[in-house]
Amino acid sequence: QVQLVQSGAEVKKPGASVKVSCKASGYTFTSYDINWVRQATGRGLEWMGWMNPNSGDTGYVQNFQGRVTMTRDTSIRTAYMELSSLTSEDTAVYYCARSGFGSGSSSDYWGQGTLVTVSS
Amino acid sequence: DIQMTQSPSSLSASVGDRVTITCRASQSIRNYLNWYQQKPGKAPKLLIYAASSLQSGVPSRFSGSGSGTDFTLTISSLQPEDFATYYCQQSYNARAFGQGTRVEIK
Numbered sequence: 054q055v056q057l058v059q060s061g062a063e064v065k066k067p068g069a070s071v072k073v074s075c076k077a078s079g080y081t082f083t084s085y086d087i088n089w090v091r092q093a094t095g096r097g098l099e100w101m102g103w104m105n106p107n108s109g110d111t112g113y114v115q116n117f118q119g120r121v122t123m124t125r126d127t128s129i130r131t132a133y134m135e136l137s138s139l140t141s142e143d144t145a146v147y148y149c150a151r152s153g154f155g156s157g158s159s160s161d162y163w164g165q166g167t168l169v170t171v172s173s
Numbered sequence: 174d175i176q177m178t179q180s181p182s183s184l185s186a187s188v189g190d191r192v193t194i195t196c197r198a199s200q201s202i203r204n205y206l207n208w209y210q211q212k213p214g215k216a217p218k219l220l221i222y223a224a225s226s227l228q229s230g231v232p233s234r235f236s237g238s239g240s241g242t243d244f245t246l247t248i249s250s251l252q253p254e255d256f257a258t259y260y261c262q263q264s265y266n267a268r269a270f271g272q273g274t275r276v277e278i279k
Contacts, residue, residue, distance in 0.1 A: 088268065090217075090270075097260065097270060097271075097272045097273045098209075098211075098217065098260055098262075098270040098273070099270070100262075100267070100268040100269060100270060103267075103268070112267060114267070115174075148216055148217075150216075150217075152264075156205060156264055156265055156266070157203075157205045157223065157264055157265070158264055159207040159219055159222035159223075159228075159262075159264060160207075160209075160217075160219060160262075161219050161222075161228065163216035163217060163218075164216065165216060166216055
């Protein structure tokens, strides 16, 4: 069965970086995009960007440009999202989700979420 | 950027009620509209894709309609397990979510 399993909770200090992993199983890793979505406590869903695991192509929301990097290691079917220059505003649960390539697709499988807490 | 606006932001309803949630896009997105359900502490779950297609395994009381800029999610007879927050998402240009609609027990 399709599964996306994310790395565990992180606590970071302001100004630091965090790298969250998302390990895929049960499907061909390079046949679907990986999206990253975050959710602050009590707030809505915020789409951060996408990565094509086959080509490595990425697209980021402007708000995160320059601070976010999405990468992958196809040999271990794992996607990564690294966010730098953290502030308290980045405290949130971060989700990975797969979707079909390109416009018109939807996210049918999601990781369990990774809580990132930014605190001094 | 395409903005998505849901209404209402919250609603109270009883088991058995018919519930309708609307989502409006700031420009035409054809039928590139998805609906998700999220329960507290859980990842979102895909309900409807391409505006009106029911995701496999989702009960038929859920339905979606619309195209262009205006879309609706309808729950024909609300069940206890349907109390949750619902999000629309456009997939026409990048992705963007609506702000969510919380469905609470009356």
